[in-house]
Amino acid sequence: MNSNGMRPVHPGEILQDEFLEPLGISESAFASSLNEPLKVVNEIVMQQRCVSADLARKLSGYLNTTPEFWLNLQLTYDLRKAESNVVVLWPPKAIAASAKHASTKAH
Template identity: 50%
Template sequence: MIRNGMRPIHPGEVLSKELMEPLGMTVMDLAMPMNWPESEIEKLMKCQLRICADLAIRLAVHLKTTPEFWMNLQSTYDLRRAQLRQAGL
């Protein structure tokens, strides 16, 4: 396993710290136009929810990114956590 010393970064953390906070966006500001439950956006931001394809598409449209960006963040996070578990860390 390649170890880069970085902890796995959840997509919800990227959403919160890199996009919503700098834009001054609230959970409601994001959830309402996406027609997605606020409670699920809150769970995502608390790193308690995975990005699914539907959510990736909605985030991409609303935040002017791509669905692949969100899905790649999720798969990278999942892979890194599995590598750490495999290594017993």
């Protein structure tokens, strides 16, 4: 989950749920059509691999989308994942007070 309350969605989930399943295409057949190893397609579907620019180009050509579609999905996923890992100390007064408290303990 992140700040908007939604979990990040990996491009592999979109590939599987919105394209492969509805079209009845197996990972193996799809990998062969893209001239990619099955392992690459499987790792994307399993959300263990990022969509590269080269792969985005191949996906877009086969699925009648754009490379930007796939790259934007990947970028959004990466940003949401990073967002969920960030600890923000706010407001600044709390940070300053914490630092002051720590420095007085050190003396």
